[in-house]
Amino acid sequence: MARFTVALCGCGSRGLEAYAPFSKAWPEKMQVVAGADPRPERLEKLRKEYGVAPEMCFASDEELLAQPRLADVMIVATQDRMHVKDALAALDKGYHVLLEKPISPDLGECLALREKAHETGRAVVVCHVLRYTRFYAALQELIRGGAIGKVQTVEASENVAFWHFAHSFVRGNWRREDETSPMILAKCCHDMDILRWLVGRKCLKVQSFGSLDWFRPENAPAGAADRCLDCPVKDGCLYDAERLYLTDPHCGYERVKNGWPVNVVATDPDPDKLRAALRTGPYGRCVYRCDNDVADHQTVNLLFEGGASASFIVSAFTDECYRTVKVTGSLGQVEGNMTENTLRLQVFGKPERVIDLKEEQGEYSGHGGGDYGLLHSLFELLEAGRVDGLTGVDASVESHVMALAAEWSRAHGGQTVDLAEFERQAGTL
Ligand SMILES: NC(=O)c1ccc[n+]([C@@H]2O[C@H](COP(=O)([O-])OP(=O)(O)OC[C@H]3O[C@@H](n4cnc5c(N)ncnc54)[C@H](O)[C@@H]3O)[C@@H](O)[C@H]2O)c1
Structure with a gap:
């Protein structure tokens, strides 16, 4: 098993707290050799905790990307609106890229990145970590294996939790659409990605309602x-x-x-x-007197090729943070709560089967095991000389089209959006 070197572009929560620790857990797979962040205390942490040489620590993405290629992989974990600029430059330098979600709130940029990834032939793996959790992986395996027949509906909810919402979307980094992304992209590109993956067909149309109602x-x-x-x-x-x-x-x-x-x-x-x-x-700051503008609750209806439909609700107003999902099919239904890590499969006419996934979590932690599962899968992919991962740029752009179209619909009174047309016009209907 080869060891891959990694440069961290952005040493914040994700770069330094979620991904860098992997190099301590599995030093035979990953070594952090360089990093960039304007906050000196983050670079100090990079030097002290990961032994990165001072001359490999840079005060900005631009400084890091002005160097020749310093590692096999660049983890782009800067803020939402910097991702594509950093990822394009990294691809030009010859890095494989692990890119934090969302790719970008600008659909034109998402499409440009997809094109560049194809042109350079390097891997662009987007951090849609939920696909790498046992919970969603087991659910998808059941569905693809035909356990419930042909998928008819998906009902999913993302319960953000009042304190998490206040932290991230009222006081924190993702409170303003012009600085980062609309909430349905920032928080729910994961959910759009999972819906698309579970149904296994392209999404054709979306329609959405929602608003910033309470934090005013x-x-x-x-x-x-x-x-x-x-x-x-x-x-x-x-x-x-x-x-x-x-x-x-x-x-x-x-x-x-x-x-x-x-x-x-x-x-x-x-x-x-x-x-x-x-x-x-x-x-x-008082949550009622911040400069936030992103929606605090939203619903999305989705239609997929082949006739399956889905309904998704995200809300700030829950006590705990968790996701639920229920998928119905021609032969049965399966439902679960990600935090409980249990699936209940009911094949019609047979006894219910409860599938407990807690024991299978193993050494993975963070996003239900998704963070490390993602890195593990990236290194396996590169080791095999491939670039088309489970959450590669093609699949990820699809979920961004879904989320950005939902936001367009929400902002336009719930009009139905045809996704092919939305993508053709790069989100500028
Ligand atoms: N995959 C997931 O589930 C998940 C979860 C949370 C956040 N995210 C995404 O990850 C990204 C980072 O989020 P975070 O929570 O780590 O935020 P963060 O603010 O903690 O980290 C961003 C880092 O980028 C640094 N930075 C700012 N300007 C820079 C520059 N010019 N060059 C280099 N670094 C610069 C900041 O100082 C900060 O340390 C965001 O896009 C966010 O949406 C993904």
Whole structure:
């Protein structure tokens, strides 16, 4: 088994916390040899924890990409709107690319990347990590194996959780469409990808409704301040940042220690660092008085080739973060909850079969095992001299067309969008 060298373009949560640790778990497969990030503390972490040489640490993507090729693979884990620029430059340098999702909120850019990937013959694997989880892989295997006959409908939901939504989509990085992406792309390109994969046919049409309903100034409690630390009505507010990031049982420091999401609020967090960050930083703002504009709930209806249809709901307003799915077919139905990691298969006329996938999780962790499953599969692909992975650029562009068309529909009163036409016009209907 060959060992692949990796350059990290962007050493944030994904680059440094989700992917770099793979090189410690399986040093025989992956070695981090270079990285770029404008935040000096991230580069210091790269040097200290991964032994990357100082001359291989760069202050920007541009500096890194101005060098000759430094590794076999570039992991592009910068923010959404930088992905395509970085990936195109990396392909030109001869890297294989592991590209964070979404590829881009601009469909024209997604199509340009697909073309460049074909032209250079290098691998572009998009981080649609759910396909690599035991849960969705087992579900897809059952369906492809004919267990429920011909797929008729899929019903899926993404329950974001009120605290996660506030962290990422109200106070955090994905709150504004002009800076990153619409929520249905940022959060749900995964779900669109999974729907397409489970049905096994091309999506033909989508239609969507949704809005930013709750996280708006008119819903602030009377007397609320702009920042939680100064707020006279913080007690009893579900979104008080001090409580959320310090003591909340879902996401507070007392529970997650230096894990996500508190390590986004402060690097190597402790209660003092967190309070200091909440005093001046974005995560200490009142959720009703932020500059957010992305939808907080959305529904999408989808029609696939061959007649199958799907219905998907994403909502900020759930207690926990989890996905559910139910697929019906001509011979049976199968449903499950990703967090429970169990599938219930009912072939009509036979006893129900409960498939418990928890034991099969093995050493993988992060996104239900998807993060490491993705890297594992990338290295297997490269080792075999292939470039067409499970979440390659062709399949991934399809899910981006679905998500961006859903957003277009939502913004245009729920009009039905023909995906072939939407793609032909590169998303500019
Ligand atoms: N696959 C998944 O399930 C998944 C989950 C979360 C996030 N993401 C995606 O991963 C990407 C990164 O997200 P994140 O949570 O790591 O965000 P992040 O903000 O923690 O990381 C981005 C990093 O890029 C750095 N950066 C900014 N400008 C740069 C430049 N010019 N050159 C190099 N680096 C630069 C930032 O300093 C930061 O450290 C996003 O596109 C996000 O949508 C994917």
